[in-house]
Amino acid sequence: MSLWLYFWVANLILAGLTFVLITGVVIVRGIDDLKEMFRRLTKGESERD
Amino acid sequence: MNFAPLDWAIVGIYLLLSVTVGVLARKYVGSVADYLVAGRELGTYLGIATLAATEIGTITFMYNAEFGYRYGFAAFLPALISGVVMIVVGRTGVVIARFREMKLMTVPEFFEKKYSRGLRLLTGILVAVGGILNMGVFLKIEGEFLTIVSGINIKYLVAVMTAILLLELTYTVVGGMVAVVVTDFIQYALLSVATILVSIFAVYHAGWANMVEKVAHTLGSAGFNPLENPKFGWSFLFWQILLWFSVHTCWQTTAMRMFSTRSPETSKKVMTWTGFIFLGRGMLPMIWGIAALALFGTGPLLAGSPLPVVNGHTLAPIDAMPAMLAQILGPGIKGIVVAGMLAATMSVNSSYLLGWSAVISQDIVLPLRQIMHKPQLSSRRQIFVNRLANLFVSLFLMFWGLYYTPPGAVYLYLNITGTIFLAGAFACVLGGLYWKKASTTGGYLAMILGAAGAIVPFFFFHWSENITGFAAFGLAAAGLLLGSFLKPRQLAANSAGGFP
Numbered sequence: 001m002s003l004w005l006y007f008w009v010a011n012l013i014l015a016g017l018t019f020v021l022i023t024g025v026v027i028v029r030g031i032d033d034l035k036e037m038f039r040r041l042t043k044g045e046s047e048r049d
Numbered sequence: 050m051n052f053a054p055l056d057w058a059i060v061g062i063y064l065l066l067s068v069t070v071g072v073l074a075r076k077y078v079g080s081v082a083d084y085l086v087a088g089r090e091l092g093t094y095l096g097i098a099t100l101a102a103t104e105i106g107t108i109t110f111m112y113n114a115e116f117g118y119r120y121g122f123a124a125f126l127p128a129l130i131s132g133v134v135m136i137v138v139g140r141t142g143v144v145i146a147r148f149r150e151m152k153l154m155t156v157p158e159f160f161e162k163k164y165s166r167g168l169r170l171l172t173g174i175l176v177a178v179g180g181i182l183n184m185g186v187f188l189k190i191e192g193e194f195l196t197i198v199s200g201i202n203i204k205y206l207v208a209v210m211t212a213i214l215l216l217e218l219t220y221t222v223v224g225g226m227v228a229v230v231v232t233d234f235i236q237y238a239l240l241s242v243a244t245i246l247v248s249i250f251a252v253y254h255a256g257w258a259n260m261v262e263k264v265a266h267t268l269g270s271a272g273f274n275p276l277e278n279p280k281f282g283w284s285f286l287f288w289q290i291l292l293w294f295s296v297h298t299c300w301q302t303t304a305m306r307m308f309s310t311r312s313p314e315t316s317k318k319v320m321t322w323t324g325f326i327f328l329g330r331g332m333l334p335m336i337w338g339i340a341a342l343a344l345f346g347t348g349p350l351l352a353g354s355p356l357p358v359v360n361g362h363t364l365a366p367i368d369a370m371p372a373m374l375a376q377i378l379g380p381g382i383k384g385i386v387v388a389g390m391l392a393a394t395m396s397v398n399s400s401y402l403l404g405w406s407a408v409i410s411q412d413i414v415l416p417l418r419q420i421m422h423k424p425q426l427s428s429r430r431q432i433f434v435n436r437l438a439n440l441f442v443s444l445f446l447m448f449w450g451l452y453y454t455p456p457g458a459v460y461l462y463l464n465i466t467g468t469i470f471l472a473g474a475f476a477c478v479l480g481g482l483y484w485k486k487a488s489t490t491g492g493y494l495a496m497i498l499g500a501a502g503a504i505v506p507f508f509f510f511h512w513s514e515n516i517t518g519f520a521a522f523g524l525a526a527a528g529l530l531l532g533s534f535l536k537p538r539q540l541a542a543n544s545a546g547g548f549p
Contacts, residue, residue, distance in 0.1 A: 004122070004123075004270075005122065008122045011129055011332065012336065015329040018329065025094070030097075038077065041227065042077065
């Protein structure tokens with residue numbers, strides 16, 4: 001039982017840390033992606049298939 | 050009423066901002082591709098935000114918390130599988146990179162390119178039925194969450210459900226995928242803050258030692274070891290691996306994000322990094338459920354775990370987590386968390402509405418018109434049909450949400466309804482992309498046997514979800530193999546592109 005608990009705690013720590021880290025990066029860098037998407041949609045550069 | 054004026058103000062500001070931004074995005078929609086796949090302009094970071102927001106909703110928090118409440122730490126197993134499988138799909142690019150190269154807009158569209166128009170139509174119908182049944186329980190559960198946390202009287206549940214639906218419909222119908230992506234970004238930021246806050250508050254209030262002790266006391270070693278838990282075991286493990294491979298490659302709302310990325314390489318990056326978020330998407334709400342078990346799990350036993358008792362009232366396990374939030378969060382924090390949950394709700398529901406209505410308009414209505422030799426619809430008319438489909442799906446959701454209550458854990462109901470089309474679709478997609486002998490007849494058999502294998506045992510014979518799910522994937526694979534050998538691809542080639 002304790003081995004499984006250690007295994008799940010390690011997974012939980014990994015999950016929590018990566019969640020926080022990736023969220024931070026995505027929020028900061030995603031704004032540039034948004035601006036780029038609007039720019040290309042406005043200029044009609046997207047793949048109009 | 051549990052809400053303070055500050056909480057209402059925070060929620061009100063969020064709703065106003067979200068709907069306004071969504072409606073303003075309308076000016077960027079010029080074509081069907083803009084409306085359904087945002088002109089294929091998603092970069093890596095925006096792609097991660099919108100994919101994560103699409104697959105993290107209040108419904109996700111509710112069913113994962115319920116799973117944690119019922120099964121303790123052993124519940125982490127499907128969360129781990131979903132994240133790891135997603136990372137593998139992203140790293141290898143299996144299915145998703147090929148899909149992006151083909152410039153698809155819906156998953157069933159692939160079936161016309163690789164098999165036949167008739168199979169696309171059948172797949173479209175099964176995808177729409179499975180997807181809408183899957184989404185059918187969202188509104189009621191989300192409504193329950195909001196009424197319990199905010200303290201609104203339960204008799205206003207239908208009004209809360211209607212309000213949620215109308216808000217998300219407003220910008221989804223008007224702005225399509227562009228509106229969904231922009232609002233997803235805001236919603237992702239807010240729901241992530243809420244997820245982190247609730248995780249800290251839940252563990253702080255319940256106490257880590259109490260949580261471990263409660264699971265050990267009520268569930269024994271089965272609360273930690275998933276292979277000992279009678280609900281899980283090896284059949285569950287294999288079914289979940291198959292299911293999550295199929296979800297991450299063939300699930301319409303996930304696939305639409307992959308279709309919307311700038312390139313196949315971007316789609317792989319988005320999938321890989323979202324895989325890490327998926328670990329937290331499952332495990333963090335499960336921890337909230339375990340905290341709720343430690344705080345309120347004092348009632349009579351139901352299927353091995355005690356029912357939650359809050360202020361003398363016995364609740365269903367799924368309601369333990371919102372009841373806990375109503376008690377442990379203070380003014381201001383509660384407003385931020387509920388705004389975050391509303392954000393999660395709206396991002397999921399708007400994407401799902403768009404996803405299933407896209408299938409109805411593109412894979413049912415359009416092929417039917419072609420089969421009946423009607424002229425092709427203009428871009429504007431296609432968008433109009435899609436908007437009508439949105440409204441139709443919304444009305445059904447209201448009806449089904451009020452009429453139907455899943456018999457067991459909601460997570461497992463969602464898995465089974467997804468399996469209705471995922472079992473056959475996954476077999477056909479793998480066959481179509483990587484096996485030259487996969488034929489249209491094999492495709493039909495895979496879709497029909499996969500759907501029958503999910504619907505008949507679960508809804509009519511009430512078999513366990515593990516056996517049902519596993520059987521559906523097995524039948525679908527057998528159907529593809531059998532049909533492809535009985536009527537090989539060369540013989541079926543004449544019907545490719547036409548109605549067989």
